[in-house]
Amino acid sequence: MSRFLNYISVLFNGIVLFQLITLNGEGALAQQSQLPRECGKLNEKLFYNGRSITALNEYPWLGLLGFKEPNYPISYNCVAVLISQRYVVVPAHCITDKNADALSVIFGDWRVDNNIHLRDCDRTQCAPPPKVYYLEEVVPHFQFVESHLDNDIGLAKVKENVQFSDYIQPICLPPANERDDQYIGQRLEIAGYPFKYRPDFDVNSFRMKTLTHMTSFEYCQAGLTEQERTELNMSTKQMCGFVLGGKALISGSAVMGVNLIDGKPNSFYLMGILTFGEIQNGLVDLDSPTWFQRVSPYRDLILQNMT
Structure with missing residues (x-):
């Protein structure tokens, strides 16, 4: 150190x-x-369009x-x-x-x-x-x-x-009162840029977005060996989820929560940043969780x- x-x-x-x-x-x-x-500008029309390539002014x-x-x-x-x-x-x-x-x-x-x-x-x-x-x-x-x-x-x-x-x-920072477990079970937006795992890889080079199905910390950790848990030194200041397929995104890509006003989506806030995930030939490994550093504790x- x-x-x-x-x-x-x-x-x-x-x-x-x-x-x-x-x-x-x-x-x-x-x-x-x-x-x-x-x-945290949020265009509700873009939020629901289901596309993998973002709009020019999205995120x-x-x-x-x-x-x-x-x-x-x-x-x-x-x-x-x-x-x-x-x-x-x-x-x-x-x-x-x-x-x-x-x-x-x-x-x-x-x-x-x-x-x-x-x-x-x-x-x-x-x-x-x-x-x-x-x-x-x-x-x-x-x-x-x-x-x-x-x-x-x-x-x-x-x-x-x-x-x-x-x-x-x-983007907005998380609300001061964000609960540690409020993301569990949600499908959250994650956006960033594609991972290029070799120079000749024909990657979709646009800013991209997808969804990640968030799970409990305990569920993700249970899939690791005791040695892996010790070596990676994980804590509940992290969260994890299963990204719903497609091209892998690079480190720092943002997983985002939504601020509501009167029950309507108003703005995005930075819930976490991507730090670790299994990649196979430039694609997300669907059987392995992706890990994010939560922002709220910091x-x-x-x-x-x-x-």
């Missing part, structure tokens, strides 16, 4: 890792004010985290989820790779095999070209350990304010680290 911390401090100029701190009422309100007034909080390895071009292998003008939520394992530096986030990218300087278009409209924002710092959870699933969450801060539009917008910690 000390070697991991030393690596982070050298690589990122001694950034401050997630720390548990206590805020008074005024401090808590100040942190809350970092959040946007509007978030506008999804970004692609750019990595740079020596002697290689930038690659985009993780999703970054926009929660404010300066901050994104990412899996911790995506920002602690000793062989690659997280450098930037692309927002507004619908077709990922298209040149990022060109506009993406569907049959009826075109979006502006994607926007690249460079990172100021990355902040993995201070208790995250590589090869473990627990606490696989972090923040990344961009150097300048993200300019919101119809195609780039933040809600206050996220707010405290948004400065």
